[in-house]
Amino acid sequence: MPKLSIITPTMNEHAAPKTIRELVRSFGKSAEIIVVDKSSEANRKKLLNIGAKVIVQRSTGYENALMDGFRAAKGNIISTIDPDGTYSVEDFKHVVNTVKSGQADFVSGNRFGKLHKGAMTTSIAIGNKFLTGLFRFLYKKDIHDGLSGSFAMTRKAFESIRDEETYRAGTLFFEIELARRGFNMVDIPINYHPRVDSVSKISKAKPIYGMNIARHTIRFARDYNPLLMFGSIGVGLILIGLIIGAFVLTNYFYTGSLIEIGRALVSFMLIVLGFLSILGGLILDLLLRIEKELLKNRKG
Ligand SMILES: Nc1nc2c(ncn2[C@@H]2O[C@H](COP(=O)(O)OP(=O)(O)OP(=O)(O)O)[C@@H](O)[C@H]2O)c(=O)[nH]1
Ligand SMILES: [Mg+2]
Numbered sequence: 001m002p003k004l005s006i007i008t009p010t011m012n013e014h015a016a017p018k019t020i021r022e023l024v025r026s027f028g029k030s031a032e033i034i035v036v037d038k039s040s041e042a043n044r045k046k047l048l049n050i051g052a053k054v055i056v057q058r059s060t061g062y063e064n065a066l067m068d069g070f071r072a073a074k075g076n077i078i079s080t081i082d083p084d085g086t087y088s089v090e091d092f093k094h095v096v097n098t099v100k101s102g103q104a105d106f107v108s109g110n111r112f113g114k115l116h117k118g119a120m121t122t123s124i125a126i127g128n129k130f131l132t133g134l135f136r137f138l139y140k141k142d143i144h145d146g147l148s149g150s151f152a153m154t155r156k157a158f159e160s161i162r163d164e165e166t167y168r169a170g171t172l173f174f175e176i177e178l179a180r181r182g183f184n185m186v187d188i189p190i191n192y193h194p195r196v197d198s199v200s201k202i203s204k205a206k207p208i209y210g211m212n213i214a215r216h217t218i219r220f221a222r223d224y225n226p227l228l229m230f231g232s233i234g235v236g237l238i239l240i241g242l243i244i245g246a247f248v249l250t251n252y253f254y255t256g257s258l259i260e261i262g263r264a265l266v267s268f269m270l271i272v273l274g275f276l277s278i279l280g281g282l283i284l285d286l287l288l289r290i291e292k293e294l295l296k297n298r299k300g
Contacts, residue, residue, distance in 0.1 A: 003076050004031040004096060007069030008083040009062055010047070011201040012039040015085030017046050022089045023081070024051045035083075036069040062202050063166040063173045070158055078158045082149030084195055086119065091190035092150050098188055099152045106178050106185035108151035108171065110144045113189020120192065127210045134214060135172060138221035138229060139179040143187050146172045147213075150190060157183045169213045170202065176217060180224050226288065230281030234274040241270030 006023055010016045016035070023033050035047045038057040048054050055072060057065050070078050077099050081092045091109055098107040111120065112129075120128075132146035147170045161177045169176065178185065203209035221229050245267035248260045258264065 005070075005073030005075030005078050006031050006033045007066055007073065007078070007080045008033065008035050008052075009057075009065040009069070009080070010035055010037045010039060010043070010083060011065075012043065013084050013197070013201070015196040016043075016083040017050060019081070019083035019085060019087075019089065020047060020050050020052050023083075026089050026093065032073070032075060034069045034072060036065040038065065061166070061168060062170060063168065066174075067166055071162060073158075076155050077152055078155060079152035080150065084149075084197070084201075086193050086195055087150045088191045088193075094188060095150055095190065096152045098186070099154060104186045105157040105183040106151065106153040106175070108143065108145065108148040108175075108185070108187045109190030110187040111148055111190060111192035112145050114191040116191065116193050118194040124206065127206070131172065131210060131213050131217065134217050135175060135179075138217065138225055139176070140225070140228075141175070141179050141185050143175060143185060145187060146170075146175055148187070148190075153178070153183075157181075167212075167216050168203075168209065169216045170209075172213055172217060176220050180220060222284075223288070226284035227281040230277045230284065234277035234279075234281065236274070237270045237277060238274030241267045241274060244270065 004027065006027070008016065008020060008023070020033060020035065023031070027033070033052040035044075035052045035054045036057050037044050037047065037054055038060075044054045044056070053072075055068055057068055059065070059068060066080055069080070077096060079092070079096050079099075081087050081089070087109065095107050095109050098104065112125075115125075128145065128147050132144060135141065135146050136143055149171070151171060151174070153174070157178055160181050160183070161174070164177055166173055175185065200206075218229070244263055248258075248264045248267060251260055252258050
């Protein structure tokens with residue numbers, strides 16, 4: 001049984017043979033390399049000749065491509081690297097070794113650590129930082145590049161999500177699902193180079209893709225950490241309410257008459273809604289704790 005499984009997703013990726021050749025050279029027999037391809041027979045033939053196992057992807061999307069490969073993997077450590085020439089195999093070894101050394105159940109490469117000029121557009125970098133920040137805040141995990149194409153995890157971590165139905169959130173799909181199950185995760189700085197072939201395959205409309213990722217991140221956080229989520233919304237509403245209220249009161253002290261009734265009402269409603277949101281978060285949090293306790297007792 002190989003100790004390490006390396007899954008590489010490809011979709012008409014011209015740089016793929018070079019990266020896969022390098023993987024074969026670097027890992028030899030200590031790893032199985034599985035390419036999950038959604039392109040042409042001719043492309044697959046090239047990859048087979050290098051010595052990789054090739055799976056034809058019948059499902060759609062990056063997340064399913066990875067899941068297809070992970071499910072076919074036999075190693076104790078399950079990993080992936082995008083073979084589009086943007087990641088370094090040397091860095092990938094560090095990612096794998098960090099899991100091997102037992103430092104975390106899930107380790108990913110943080111591309112912001114050594115981002116090369118022209119590798120990531122400013123809008124993608126901002127979008128990524130926002131989505132990763134949202135994930136870090138809601139799930140309390142120390143990840144700084146939630147959409148990295150280079151990550152590795154223990155077999156135990158993967159087995160816990162093997163039957164999970166995917167949703168379009170890129171690497172964050174794996175991070176959200178593992179975070180929900182209580183696995184620990186870290187990232188380490190890696191190099192990120194500009195794409196050799198300049199066509200992105202993961203999504204044609206990145207803003208819509210990004211909005212969907214945000215939606216999924218929030219959707220699951222509601223169940224995972226309701227107090228943090230509803231508590232933050234509540235505190236935000238109370239603060240806005242207090243600011244509006246302060247304007248109304250200042251006006252009252254200066255003019256001596258309460259003329260801004262509308263604003264006073266809005267301020268009052270926002271503060272009440274804020275408290276209700278915090279209360280809702282507390283109740284959901286309590287229910288979640290009771291559910292966890294019941295599940296633990298049933299297992300024990
Ligand atoms: N099999 C398969 N591979 C895919 C699919 N979508 C993307 N890929 C591959 O997954 C890897 C990552 O996709 P990219 O298009 O590079 O995504 P990205 O790195 O977020 O975008 P760029 O910054 O433009 O490189 C590449 O090797 C793609 O060929 C898919 O639906 N099926
Ligand atoms: Mg890429």
